[in-house]
Amino acid sequence: MSKNFYPRHSNNFAQLFESSENFDLALYAGHKQDRKEFKVHSQILCAQSTYFQAALSKKLLKKKGYCYVFEKANIEANVFEIILRYLYTGEVDIEKCDGFQILKLLVASDELNLDDLLRFAQNYLIESRKSFIVEQPVRVLQSIFRLESCKALRLFCLDEICGNRTNLFDSDEYLTLEEDIFAQILEQDKLRMKEVELWKCVLKWGATRHPKLKYPPTRWPTYGRNRMKKTLAGLIKHIRFFTMSADEYYDEVRPYKKLFSKKLREEMLQFIMLPSRRPNHIMARARAGLLDSKLVGPSVMAFIARCIGCKKAAYDEISYKFTLIYRASRDGFDNQRFRRMCSSKGPTVVIAKIMNHPNIFGGYNPSSWSDSNKNYITSCYSGADNSFIFEISDGRSTAGARIGRCVHLSGRRYNGYGPFFGSNFYINQQTWSSNLSGCNRYGIACSVASGTLEEYEVFTVKN
Numbered sequence: 001m002s003k004n005f006y007p008r009h010s011n012n013f014a015q016l017f018e019s020s021e022n023f024d025l026a027l028y029a030g031h032k033q034d035r036k037e038f039k040v041h042s043q044i045l046c047a048q049s050t051y052f053q054a055a056l057s058k059k060l061l062k063k064k065g066y067c068y069v070f071e072k073a074n075i076e077a078n079v080f081e082i083i084l085r086y087l088y089t090g091e092v093d094i095e096k097c098d099g100f101q102i103l104k105l106l107v108a109s110d111e112l113n114l115d116d117l118l119r120f121a122q123n124y125l126i127e128s129r130k131s132f133i134v135e136q137p138v139r140v141l142q143s144i145f146r147l148e149s150c151k152a153l154r155l156f157c158l159d160e161i162c163g164n165r166t167n168l169f170d171s172d173e174y175l176t177l178e179e180d181i182f183a184q185i186l187e188q189d190k191l192r193m194k195e196v197e198l199w200k201c202v203l204k205w206g207a208t209r210h211p212k213l214k215y216p217p218t219r220w221p222t223y224g225r226n227r228m229k230k231t232l233a234g235l236i237k238h239i240r241f242f243t244m245s246a247d248e249y250y251d252e253v254r255p256y257k258k259l260f261s262k263k264l265r266e267e268m269l270q271f272i273m274l275p276s277r278r279p280n281h282i283m284a285r286a287r288a289g290l291l292d293s294k295l296v297g298p299s300v301m302a303f304i305a306r307c308i309g310c311k312k313a314a315y316d317e318i319s320y321k322f323t324l325i326y327r328a329s330r331d332g333f334d335n336q337r338f339r340r341m342c343s344s345k346g347p348t349v350v351i352a353k354i355m356n357h358p359n360i361f362g363g364y365n366p367s368s369w370s371d372s373n374k375n376y377i378t379s380c381y382s383g384a385d386n387s388f389i390f391e392i393s394d395g396r397s398t399a400g401a402r403i404g405r406c407v408h409l410s411g412r413r414y415n416g417y418g419p420f421f422g423s424n425f426y427i428n429q430q431t432w433s434s435n436l437s438g439c440n441r442y443g444i445a446c447s448v449a450s451g452t453l454e455e456y457e458v459f460t461v462k463n
Contacts, residue, residue: 103143106122
C-alpha cells in the first residue's frame with residue numbers, strides 16, 4: 001500500500017518559505033530600487049537546482065553575521081520570487097503576470113537550469129500569450145534568440161513575423177535587431193513581403209549604423225561605401241534580387257551596385273538583359289510566403305509553373321507570379337460572384353479540395369474566363385490546346401501527381417457554372433463534379449466523381 005502526502009508536504013515548505021525560519025542564506029535579487037532580500041535555505045535551493053549546487057559553494061560565498069550572502073542582480077526581484085516559490089513548493093502561478101515578466105522568467109529559468117519551469121513558461125507564452133509575441137516580436141527574439149532551450153519559442157516568433165510582417169517592419173523597432181537575428185528573419189522562406197521592400201529595410205538598417213552616409217549612394221566616399229558594404233554583407237546574401245522586376249532593380253538596387261561583389265553585379269546585369277538565364281541559387285527563388293494559398297505549398301506551385309511552360313526551372317522555383325484573386329471560403333461559393341471577380345483576368349490556375357478527401361484537384365486556363373451574355377467559357381471550349389487539369393495526393397508535395405493535357409476541343413458554351421474544365425472537372429456553387437469516364441478531353445479522369453468543396457482558390461498567372 002502507498003499514499004502520496006506531497007500536497008501536505010508542499011504546503012509545509014510554502015510556510016517555511018513565507019516564515020524564513022532557520023534560514024542560512026540572504027539572497028539579494030534585482031538592482032537598485034528593485035533590489036530585494038530573500039531569507040532562504042541553501043540546502044533546498046541546492047537540492048532543486050544544479051546551478052545553485054555550484055553557485056552556493058561555501059568557499060565562494062561571503063558571510064554576513066550568522067548567514068551567507070548571495071547576489072543575483074540580473075534577475076528582477078518579482079521574477080525571483082516566482083522562482084523561489086517554485087523551488088520550495090513545485091507550484092507556479094503566472095496567470096496575473098504580464099508578457100514581459102513571463103519572458104524574464106523564461107530567461108532566468110534557462111540561466112538557473114530549471115528545465116521544467118522553462119518549458120512551462122515557454123509553452124504558456126506560445127499557447128496563452130500569443131498576442132504579446134505578435135506585438136513584441138523584436139523584444140522576444142532579442143531575449144531568447146541565443147538560448148538553445150528556447151528553440152520552440154524562437155521558431156514560433158519567426159513564423160509569426162513571416163505570417164504578419166506588419167508587426168515588425170511597419171515600425172522602426174526592427175532597426176535595433178542585431179545582424180544575426182535580422183539575417184535569420186531574412187532567410188525565412190515563408191516571409192510574406194515583397195523582396196524590394198525587404199531590400200529597402202536592409203538599407204535603412206544599414207543607414208542607422210552609418211548616419212554620416214547621406215544620399216545619393218553614388219556620391220558616397222570610398223571608405224564610407226566600403227564600411228557599408230562590410231556592414232550589409234551578411235544580409236545581402238539573403239535578399240532574393242532575381243525575383244524583382246526590372247523596374248524595381250533599376251530604381252532600387254542599381255544605385256547601390258558597388259555594395260555587391262563583381263560576380264553578383266554581373267549576374268544581376270545578365271538577368272536583366274537575359275531573364276531566361278536566371279542563376280540557380282537562393283536569390284532566384286521566390287519566397288513561399290508570397291504564395292497566398294491555404295491549399296498548396298511552394299513545391300506544388302513550382303510543379304504547376306513547370307507544367308505551364310517553364311520546364312527548365314529548378315524543382316522548387318516558382319517561375320511565374322501567382323496572385324490570389326478568389327478564395328471561396330472568403331468570397332463565397334457563388335458562381336456569379338466567381339464570374340464578377342475572375343472574368344477577363346487573363347490566364348488563371350484553379351485549385352480545389354473536397355471535404356474529407358486529401359487530394360488536391362486543379363486546372364490551368366491559358367485564356368480569360370468570360371462572363372459575356374451570362375455564358376461561361378472555359379479554356380477547353382475556347383480553342384486553347386495548352387490547358388490542363390491535375391490531381392495531387394496532397395497540397396505540400398507532388399507525390400502521386402497526375403496531369404492531363406487538353407486533347408479534344410469544342411466550341412460549346414456552358415451557362416451558370418463556376419470554373420469549368422469540361423466533364424473532367426467543374427464546380428457549381430459548392431459542389432465538385434467529375435465524370436470518371438470522361439477522359440476524351442484531357443486524357444485522364446479525376447479519382448473522385450463528386451463531393452462538397454472544402455475550399456477552392458483562383459490565381460492569375462503572370463511572367
